[in-house]
Structures are given as structure tokens and as C-alpha cells.
Amino acid sequence: MLPVELTKQKIKDLRTKIEKKNSVFSKKRFLDSMFLPSKIIGRENESEILLKHILSLKDGFVVPFVSVYGRSGSGKSTVVKFVCENLRDIISFRFVNLRKAKTVFGCTNMILSSLGDKSLSSAQGLNKAIDCIQEQIESILKKENNKFFVLILDEYDVIFSDPRSNPSDFVYKLLQMEENLREKGLWNCTITISNNSLQEHDLDDRVKSRMGGASVAFAPYPQSDVFGILQDRAKKAFKIKISKEVLEYCSQLSSSDHGDARRALDFLRTAGEICNGTQITKGDIDSAQKYLQKDKAQEIVSSATYHMRCVVASICSLAIVNEQSWAATSSIYKKYTEIVSKDDKPLSYRRISDLLVELENSGLVVSRAYSRGRNGYGKEYKLKVSPELVGPEVNQEFYESLIKRKVEIDRNKEIQKTLQSLDKKPNWYRYSNLLENL
Ligand SMILES: Nc1ncnc2c1ncn2[C@@H]1O[C@H](COP(=O)(O)OP(=O)(O)OP(=O)(O)O)[C@@H](O)[C@H]1O
Ligand SMILES: [Mg+2]
Structure with a gap:
């Protein structure tokens, strides 16, 4: 089918369609993360320490x-x-x-x-x-x-x-x-x-x-502060009233990792864009989270270098195929050397550790330390976004091959389980079932 021509009339129709959609916002800029609010919630301690440093001027230092x-x-x-x-x-x-x-x-x-x-x-x-x-x-x-x-x-x-x-x-x-x-x-x-x-x-x-x-x-915000920030902004940004339950859910979701006011405001703004035009529900907050995660993964992966993509691919592979949501730097490095193309020389272990720190700063993964006994501490990484969202962004074919492998592994596991259970049954039963399962 030939693509439809984009005419003046088409733009006019699209414009009418968008304008007809009921907007729930009155002043959306209050949900922009660049916006400087006139009211700051909490942070009294931090402001006091900062002021003390600046006002030390009065003492001549x-x-x-x-x-x-x-x-x-x-x-x-x-x-x-x-x-x-x-x-x-x-x-x-x-x-x-x-x-x-x-x-x-x-x-x-x-x-x-x-x-x-x-x-x-x-x-x-x-x-x-x-x-x-x-x-x-x-x-x-x-x-x-x-x-x-x-x-x-x-x-x-x-x-x-x-x-x-x-x-x-x-x-x-x-x-x-x-x-x-x-x-x-x-x-x-x-x-x-x-x-x-x-x-x-x-x-x-x-x-x-x-x-x-x-x-x-x-320190990251406690959930109650994120709720306070949302409550204040929601009042100014929306024409409609947003229920306390929805705001609480939004602050809880955005604080699950660490209290992040920007993420909370982004969730609420996006939920307002995709809601039905009359109210925002918890489901809209869920959809907003999924949408933003996909968007973020897309943005990070699409601008990543080849080796960075291979590192992301390794974490996805360990998460999907090996069901290892937390993976140690050494496992990631091993997988990376398997994934990297034969024409490319793999980067050093040290360099991959640096790339993992970069990935953490970009917000795609989180890390935690784990004890290696006498060898001190190591670091483990986990995707912040579901591997099913990130995988296809790295490469569709690669992602499909991971899923295929996972299906095969699961099927083999099932067969093994059946064989083990058959060991406990009488001989005639073992053979009839085995034939059906293979
Ligand atoms: N205490 C607060 N009161 C009101 N709004 C806040 C407060 N803290 C953060 N916000 C809002 O949350 C959003 C994110 O805050 P901000 O940009 O200051 O975070 P940040 O710590 O600088 O993050 P990053 O490290 O990603 O730059 C902004 O829209 C800001 O208006
Ligand atoms: Mg900042």
C-alpha cells in the first residue's frame, strides 16, 4: 500500500482531532522538571547548611x-x-x-x-x-x-x-x-x-x-515529601482534581528505588496526557511508567556506542536466559566477550567496569555491593527497566534469539522434570509417557 500524502487538509484534520481531545491541564508548565517552584517542600536542613557556607562571608571568610x-x-x-x-x-x-x-x-x-x-x-x-x-x-x-x-x-x-x-x-x-x-x-x-x-x-x-x-x-526524598511536592504541583497544573489515592500511588511508584521528585512529576504529567480526559487513574500512572521507561531505554540505547550496547545486551541476556536479575561485573564481562563481534577486539575488564558506572549514572541500571569473602567486595548490576523493554532496543534479532533460547531451556527443564518423576513410576508407565513427551 502506498503511503498517504500529507496534505494541508490532513494537517487541519489532525489539528482538530488534537484540539477536540479534552485536556485535563490548566497550566502544564507546573509539571515541567525545569520549572523553578515558588514553594519548596522540605529540605530545610540542606538549605540551612548551604546558607551557612554562603553567609560565612559575614565573618570575613x-x-x-x-x-x-x-x-x-x-x-x-x-x-x-x-x-x-x-x-x-x-x-x-x-x-x-x-x-x-x-x-x-x-x-x-x-x-x-x-x-x-x-x-x-x-x-x-x-x-x-x-x-x-x-x-x-x-x-x-x-x-x-x-x-x-x-x-x-x-x-x-x-x-x-x-x-x-x-x-x-x-x-x-x-x-x-x-x-x-x-x-x-x-x-x-x-x-x-x-x-x-x-x-x-x-x-x-x-x-x-x-x-x-x-x-x-x-538524601533521596522520603515518599511523604514526594507526595507533598506532587500535591502542590497537581493543584496548580490540572483543571481536574487528582485523587489522594492516585497521588499516593504515584509517589510510591517513583520512590520504589530512591525518592525521585522528577520521576514522580514526569509520571503525573504523562498520565495526564494519556488519560481519558476526565480523570486520572492508577492504571494511567502504570501506563505512564511503562511509556517513560521505554522512552528512556530507547534514548540511552540509541545513543550508546557499540561496546556499550554489547554491555547492555549482556545484562539482558543474563536476566532473560539465566534469570539472573542481579549480575556480577565478572559475569557481565564474560558474557560481553562472548557477545562482542569476532572482528572487534573486546575492551578491557577495567573499561567495562567504567561503562557500567556510566550506565548507572544514565539511570538504566542500579548497583549494589556484595561480599566476596576474603577477596573484598564486588559489584552487581540490575536493569531498572524490564529486560523485555530494553532487549528489542538493543537489537530486535538478538532479542528474539534470547527469547528462543529461553523457551528451549524451559522446555528442556520440563522434559528433565518429567523424566525424573518417571523414575519413580512403574516401568510400563515410564515408557508410555516418555514417548508422548518427546
Ligand atoms: N523540595 C522540593 N520542592 C518542590 N519541588 C521540588 C523539590 N525538589 C524537587 N522538586 C522538583 O522536582 C524536580 C526535580 O528536581 P531537581 O531538578 O532539583 O533535582 P536534581 O537533584 O537536580 O536532579 P538531577 O541530579 O537529575 O539533576 C523539579 O521539577 C523540581 O521542581
Ligand atoms: Mg539537577
């Missing part, structure tokens, strides 16, 4: 680095922004999300652009870039009539994924810039936001000791 860390969706970006927004009378600040930077130099260019300066070419060097950052900070402080600058670097972990440059060097230069500013009677505090504490990262000891240990840890 400024902490040069504050590391804010915690799992995704625990409110780090939101709370840091909210606190700084409310200190505008004493500080100037800029918020830079470094997620899209691929190199340390790329980070400096993103910082420059958020400070209102133009980009530099990497040939101009890191020293020049830091000088320009300092100049911009000075000029902003002058314009805004302040003496204290807070540079917020969100998703800071990216600086550790640039294999060609030295993250310690970058941090060291930022610390030096802070000293230069101080000599001019100005202050700078860099707040870094990441999933892991800065102290855990591989930085030179001289840099670590100069940075100091100022940090704010964001």
Missing part, C-alpha cells in the same frame, strides 16, 4: 568550593537556585548547566557564555579562559554593585569524563581565580552540583586540601 551532591531528582538544582534567588541583596550569581559540555575547555566556554562573554578556541588555552571568567565576574559585580559572586556549576561530573584534560588542573585554576579576586576585595564561591561528592572523585591531594571539605548531601 568565604568557602571557595561547596560540593552539593545526591541522587537524581533529589532537588539539588532546585534548592540551590531557590536559595541563591533569595540572597540577591548580598550576592550576584550565575547558574551554568554543564551537561552538554564534552571537554573541560567546553565547560569554560559554557561558563563564559552564561557570564555574557564570547567563546574562546581551545588553542587560546585554559589560563586565558580562566582570566576571561575572572574579568566577567569583576564586571558583573561592579554592575550589580556587589562584592560576592556565586558561580553554580550544575552537572559538574562531566569534567571527569574528558580523558584528555586534567580536572585537578581546572579546579586548581578556579581556586587561584578566587584568590586573585580576594586580593581585589571581591569574593567568589563555586558551588558544584553532581551525583557524587567531589571528594570521591579523582582529584590531586593538593587540590582537595585547598578546596576544603564544604559539602551538602541531599
Whole structure:
């Protein structure tokens, strides 16, 4: 059949169809995870620690680095922004999300652009870039009539994924810039936001000791906080009333792994998009979860490198064929070497361990430590999404072959079971049943 031509009329019809569908939203932006809420639920302790660090300025000493860390969706970006927004009378600040930077130099260019300066070419060097950052900070402080600058670097972990440059060097230069500013009677505090504490990262000891240990840890939200956040947003975002039961279910589902406010808001928004237009049910939340999991798996797998896909394929294979939902790094590595094409040299064990950490950061797998007796501790990984959703994304043929193998294994197991049970029966019975089963 030939594909139907997309005409002006067709677009008009599609538009009418979409517009006719009853929308349950009044202000959907309240469910956008980029939205900065005017009301923060909980997080008083974390805000107090952060404020203490920033307000140390009043005692004539400024902490040069504050590391804010915690799992995704625990409110780090939101709370840091909210606190700084409310200190505008004493500080100037800029918020830079470094997620899209691929190199340390790329980070400096993103910082420059958020400070209102133009980009530099990497040939101009890191020293020049830091000088320009300092100049911009000075000029902003002058314009805004302040003496204290807070540079917020969100998703800071990216600086550790640039294999060609030295993250310690970058941090060291930022610390030096802070000293230069101080000599001019100005202050700078860099707040870094990441999933892991800065102290855990591989930085030179001289840099670590100069940075100091100022940090704010964001524990995952308890389910009650996620419920509070949902309740507040649902009131503003929907035309219809969302039942307490549905909101509770949504917060429970999104906290099953770790209390994640972003996931909860995503579930609720998607449920609103797929519901029947009059009410949201628990079933809609379930469908939203499935839809988002598939979407996420698709996004991660489609942008993964060949070897990363092979690692995902290995975890799927162990989960489906061997029914090993938790798999040790060594089993994953063994499977990976079997899966990787004969024309490709397998990556080292060490490299695969790194790829597994990357997969965990992307949110596709979770890990746990397990004891190996005298050999210390090892790590095990498990898919966060069902292997039946991830498998076909890696490769449809590969997934089908896994299912076939699984069916064969199950059938063999059944036959074995029958044979074993036949051993206990009289001879005539053994033979009649055996013929039927083979
Ligand atoms: N305490 C809170 N009160 C109100 N809304 C919150 C709170 N914490 C988080 N949220 C909302 O949850 C969503 C996710 O929060 P946020 O982006 O701050 O998480 P994060 O810790 O920075 O996650 P990631 O590590 O993935 O960047 C946002 O939409 C935010 O508005
Ligand atoms: Mg964030």
C-alpha cells in the first residue's frame, strides 16, 4: 500500500482531532522538571547548611568550593537556585548547566557564555579562559554593585569524563581565580552540583586540601515529601482534581528505588496526557511508567556506542536466559566477550567496569555491593527497566534469539522434570509417557 500524502487538509484534520481531545491541564508548565517552584517542600536542613557556607562571608571568610551532591531528582538544582534567588541583596550569581559540555575547555566556554562573554578556541588555552571568567565576574559585580559572586556549576561530573584534560588542573585554576579576586576585595564561591561528592572523585591531594571539605548531601526524598511536592504541583497544573489515592500511588511508584521528585512529576504529567480526559487513574500512572521507561531505554540505547550496547545486551541476556536479575561485573564481562563481534577486539575488564558506572549514572541500571569473602567486595548490576523493554532496543534479532533460547531451556527443564518423576513410576508407565513427551 502506498503511503498517504500529507496534505494541508490532513494537517487541519489532525489539528482538530488534537484540539477536540479534552485536556485535563490548566497550566502544564507546573509539571515541567525545569520549572523553578515558588514553594519548596522540605529540605530545610540542606538549605540551612548551604546558607551557612554562603553567609560565612559575614565573618570575613568565604568557602571557595561547596560540593552539593545526591541522587537524581533529589532537588539539588532546585534548592540551590531557590536559595541563591533569595540572597540577591548580598550576592550576584550565575547558574551554568554543564551537561552538554564534552571537554573541560567546553565547560569554560559554557561558563563564559552564561557570564555574557564570547567563546574562546581551545588553542587560546585554559589560563586565558580562566582570566576571561575572572574579568566577567569583576564586571558583573561592579554592575550589580556587589562584592560576592556565586558561580553554580550544575552537572559538574562531566569534567571527569574528558580523558584528555586534567580536572585537578581546572579546579586548581578556579581556586587561584578566587584568590586573585580576594586580593581585589571581591569574593567568589563555586558551588558544584553532581551525583557524587567531589571528594570521591579523582582529584590531586593538593587540590582537595585547598578546596576544603564544604559539602551538602541531599538524601533521596522520603515518599511523604514526594507526595507533598506532587500535591502542590497537581493543584496548580490540572483543571481536574487528582485523587489522594492516585497521588499516593504515584509517589510510591517513583520512590520504589530512591525518592525521585522528577520521576514522580514526569509520571503525573504523562498520565495526564494519556488519560481519558476526565480523570486520572492508577492504571494511567502504570501506563505512564511503562511509556517513560521505554522512552528512556530507547534514548540511552540509541545513543550508546557499540561496546556499550554489547554491555547492555549482556545484562539482558543474563536476566532473560539465566534469570539472573542481579549480575556480577565478572559475569557481565564474560558474557560481553562472548557477545562482542569476532572482528572487534573486546575492551578491557577495567573499561567495562567504567561503562557500567556510566550506565548507572544514565539511570538504566542500579548497583549494589556484595561480599566476596576474603577477596573484598564486588559489584552487581540490575536493569531498572524490564529486560523485555530494553532487549528489542538493543537489537530486535538478538532479542528474539534470547527469547528462543529461553523457551528451549524451559522446555528442556520440563522434559528433565518429567523424566525424573518417571523414575519413580512403574516401568510400563515410564515408557508410555516418555514417548508422548518427546
Ligand atoms: N523540595 C522540593 N520542592 C518542590 N519541588 C521540588 C523539590 N525538589 C524537587 N522538586 C522538583 O522536582 C524536580 C526535580 O528536581 P531537581 O531538578 O532539583 O533535582 P536534581 O537533584 O537536580 O536532579 P538531577 O541530579 O537529575 O539533576 C523539579 O521539577 C523540581 O521542581
Ligand atoms: Mg539537577
